[in-house]
Amino acid sequence: MELNSYTLATLKHGEKGIIQSVDASDPQVQRLMVLGLVEGAEIEHASTAIGGDPIEFRLFGCGISLRQEHARFFQVAPVVAGD
Amino acid sequence: MTKPSEIRISAGEIAVRRGAEARIAVVGSPNSGKSTLFNRLTGLKQRIGNYPGVTVERHVGTLSFDGKKTELIDLPGTHSLSAHSLEEQIAVDVILGRMEGSSAPDGILAVLDATNLYQGLFLLQQLIELQMPMVVALTMSDAAAQSGIDIDLDALSQAVGGVKICSVVATTGAGLAKLRAAITELQDRPAFQDITVWPELTEAAKKLQSRSNDELSATECKRLLIDGVTERNQSFTAGLDGDVVGFLEELRDDLFAGEPPLAIEARIRYDWVRDTLNTVQRSVPKLQSWRTGITTFLNQPIAGTVGLFIVMAVVFQAVFAWATPIMDFIDGVAGSLGSTVAATLGDGAFSSLIADGIIAGVGSVIIFLPQILILFLFIILLEDSGYLARAAYLMDRTMRSVGLSGQSIIPMISSFACAVPGIMATRVIPSRRDRIATIMAAPFMTCSARLPVYALLIAAFVPEDRVGFMNLQGLVLFGLYIFGIVMGILTALLMRKTALRGPKPPFALMLPEFRRPNVQTVLIQLLGRVKVFLYRAGTVIFTVAVVVWALAYFPRSQIIGTEVEKQRQTATYSLSGEQLAAEYERIDHVAAAAQLEQSWLGRAGKTVEPLFRPLGWDWRVSAAVIAGFPAREVVIAVLGTVYAVGDEADDATLSGRLKASTWANGSPVFTLPMVIGLLIFYACCLQCAATLAVIRRETNTWRWPVFAWVYMTSIGYVGALLAFQLGSG
Incomplete structure (x- = not known):
């Protein structure tokens, strides 16, 4: 499965993905789930701050920023443009 | 229960x-x-x-x-x-x-x-x-x-x-x-139907409720099942039977099977949300054009960060430049009001109280209302437009390098207006260590009450040369803001390395779209701030102004009074007309200075003078600083009062009087090293009872406010000492 290699941290600028699975053991990750970062949500990489961290994503039209270290816990399936 | x-x-x-x-x-x-x-x-x-x-x-x-x-x-x-x-x-x-x-x-x-x-x-x-x-x-x-x-x-x-x-x-x-x-x-009480999104939870809640003999409501049961018994809900779980708590844990095991409850809740609820959205909402939101422009610009990491610094620089320049004409106007009004009152009421304690105490004291604080208004206006606009959240995002990495998170930036920026709301704003920071480190750093940010002292000293002692698009005065003010930021960050770093050592703080932040701030909301907030400021000017500062005036006026020395009469008599024999009037004025000033020196305030200033002498402060500056510990903006009021009498009173403005003040040997008190030291002292020293009180309330202990006070005052003293000694050496 190529799934494992894609996480929110590997999405590039302008790329979209759908969250496939979340490693929820970290309480900070649970907090992000409460904000809507759960399996099935479509998410787009919008920008990064200086140095590539934190990353801003768009989730149902809303901006949400998270750090690289947390973005790794979210595995995504990339959405190819035109799908 | x-x-x-x-x-x-x-x-x-x-x-x-x-x-x-x-x-x-x-x-x-x-x-x-x-x-x-x-x-x-x-x-x-x-x-x-x-x-x-x-x-x-x-x-x-x-x-x-x-x-x-x-x-x-x-x-x-x-x-x-x-x-x-x-x-x-x-x-x-x-x-x-x-x-x-x-x-x-x-x-x-x-x-x-x-x-x-x-x-x-x-x-x-x-x-x-x-x-x-x-x-x-x-x-x-x-x-x-x-x-x-x-x-x-x-x-x-x-x-x-x-x-x-x-x-x-x-x-x-x-x-x-x-x-x-x-x-x-x-x-x-219009009725509506319950929607059962999570039947297992409802079922478990029912069981728990009947086991607690209806002591818990259905809602409380649901929350307990998800949250468990934690520190946060202790207030209503403390009285529960051990039996009920045991049953609760059993139910939670069944419900979550070892998975984190919050994650399960999020998955189940957002599944419902997505289904619902599919039926009620068509189309995917896209950005409006003007927003897209701003967002595209800010999405470039470097441009966004540079933009942040430009925004901050413009705010501080505006605070200094825009407010000046209005401030000059208020200064003029207060000045002429004071002399009119003094002329109408003549000599005596009452006239002096109104003119030198109340009008000079309160007036010298009210004058800073325009600056404070402009500063608050900018902070409210930045917050309401959603820009402060973006600032937190942009600064997260930098803040992390000092052991804080981007979320600390919002309390810190708010502290530029006032540390009290700034410290209150730390409540959005979930980690306690992180929160206290931010609270310790926040009072170093240059608050609007420091601004009057900076403005006065800068206007008096920094030349108005132009450096690029800013003038030197604006640049020095900007430098003082940077100094405060650096001190705050060093403090946070120090705290996170010592007393508040711990894991990296978490960070998740919603970045709202840019929106045009609503005029009514901005005005209501601004009005609230003005009310607080005027209330303080009308109560605390008024009281301090009157008390300080009384301390500076009493006791009246009979000897000096008699001496004045004698000298006036002598003058009438040899002089007349304008010369006589000038001589009268000279005698009055000398007498007023002598009265002040032997007043309670003069004695207090002299008592503490040895402590502040190494900083280059005379007894008047020392007295003003002492009086400023409850609220630092009072210092201006006290200087206004202290210098309204005495031989420097010829100068119409307070800054003119400060420039004219000298030691007994005729050398000026306000030399450049002394002024720099005084500015450093003000940048560091925690002269604000309200901040101490809010730290006490937010940290729930006296340990932190006491620590903050001792720490900040020591740094201020040492900084001023170094500046004066090195500068004068």
């Missing part, structure tokens, strides 16, 4: 409820436009207080419709009923009626942002499970429509069990009349 069915109403509550027929809690996520809507609905009929035991502001307003009154309580923004920060906890406690001294509200006004229904529906679903009378206000429906979001209100209402939904535009007022009517109708 109090039964939820019991009605608990305190005496204070009865007073609040008089006249209002229902109490409605206004609930919504941060940035949902909740406060704008609240201001729209209640206008100026609102009171700001605090929740018992915490410093979270409690905004209560009255809504009148059709002759009926409804009381609205604006709660802190929350994303979920499983509270994460102190502010969220308070919102949840009020909704559930757990807040000490107040019963649960009679209903809920849920505020949802039409452009962010995804997160809004998550919270709404939790609220619906409470089965309290409810109405939903869908804000920013104009922005949603412009972005191509088409929401089917009927379908949405149906999806959430028939709750009434009012689409509003808080900025223009569209839809507000309907919403007012709907809120007022909540008094009749």
Whole structure:
């Protein structure tokens, strides 16, 4: 499965993905789930701050920023443009 | 354990409820436009207080419709009923009626942002499970429509069990009349159906409720099942039987099978949210053109960061440049008012009290109102436009390198206006270590009360040369702001390396779209700040001005009085006309200086002078600094009073008088090294009783305010000492 290699941290600028699975053991990750970062949500990489961290994503039209270290816990399936 | 069915109403509550027929809690996520809507609905009929035991502001307003009154309580923004920060906890406690001294509200006004229904529906679903009378206000429906979001209100209402939904535009007022009517109708407790999103939870909650012999409400059971027994809900779980707690743990094991409950809750609820969105909302939101432009620009990391610094520089330049004409005007008015009063009332204690005490003292503080207004205006605009959240995002990496998170940037930027709201704003920071480190750093930020001292000394002692697009005065002021930031950051770093060592703080931040700030909301907030400032000027500063005047005026020396009479007599023999008048004036000034020197304030200043002598301060500066410990802006008032009498009084302006003041040997007191030292002292020293009190309340111990005071005062003293000694050496 190529799934494992894609996480929110590997999405590039302008790329979209759908969250496939979340490693929820970290309480900070649970907090992000409460904000809507759960399996099935479509998410787009919008920008990064200086140095590539934190990353801003768009989730149902809303901006949400998270750090690289947390973005790794979210595995995504990339959405190819035109799908 | 109090039964939820019991009605608990305190005496204070009865007073609040008089006249209002229902109490409605206004609930919504941060940035949902909740406060704008609240201001729209209640206008100026609102009171700001605090929740018992915490410093979270409690905004209560009255809504009148059709002759009926409804009381609205604006709660802190929350994303979920499983509270994460102190502010969220308070919102949840009020909704559930757990807040000490107040019963649960009679209903809920849920505020949802039409452009962010995804997160809004998550919270709404939790609220619906409470089965309290409810109405939903869908804000920013104009922005949603412009972005191509088409929401089917009927379908949405149906999806959430028939709750009434009012689409509003808080900025223009569209839809507000309907919403007012709907809120007022909540008094009749309109019914709606429960939506069972999570049947397993409802089932488990029922079992738990019957095991507790109905001591817990269904809602409390649900929250307990999700949150477990934690420190946060101790207040109502403390009285539970061990047996019930054991049963609770059993139920939780069945429900979650070892998975984190919050994760399970999020998965189940957002599944429902996505399904619901599919039926009620068509089209994917896209950005409006002007927003896209700003966002594209700020999405470039370097441009965004450079932009942040430009914004800050413009704010500080504006504070200094724009306010000057208005300040000169106020200065002129206060000056002529003082001399008119002195001329009308003649000599004597009363005339001196009015002219030198009250007008000079309070006037020299009121003069800074324009600067404070401009500063607060910018901070409110930046916050309301959503820019402060972006600043937190941009600065996160930098803040992390000093052991804080981007979230600390908002309290710090607020502290530029005043450390008190800044320290209060630390409540959004979930980690306690992180929060205290931020609280220790916040008072170093240059607050609006430091501004008067900086402004006075800079205007008097820094030349007005131009350096690039700023003048040297503006540059020095900017430098002082940077100095405060550096000191604050070093302090935070030091704290995180020593007393507050711990894991890296978490960070998750919603980045709201840029929006045009609403004029009414901005004005209401600005008015609130002005009121606080004028109230302080009218009470604390007025009192201090009068006390300081009295200390500077009394006791009156008879010997000096007699000496003055003698000299005047002598003068009349040899002089006449203008020369005589000039001689009279000279004698009066010398006498006033002598009186001041032997007054209580003069004696106090002289007593502490040896301590401050190594900093190059004379007894007058020392006296002013001592008087400024309760509130630093008082220093200006004291200097105004102290220098209104004595031989420097010839100069019309306070800065002129400071320049003219000399030591006994004729050398000036205010040399450059001394002024730099004084500025450093003010940049560091914690001269603010209100800040100490708020640190005490926020940290719940005297340890931190005492530490902060000693730490900051020592740094200020040493800094001023070094500046003077090295500069003069």
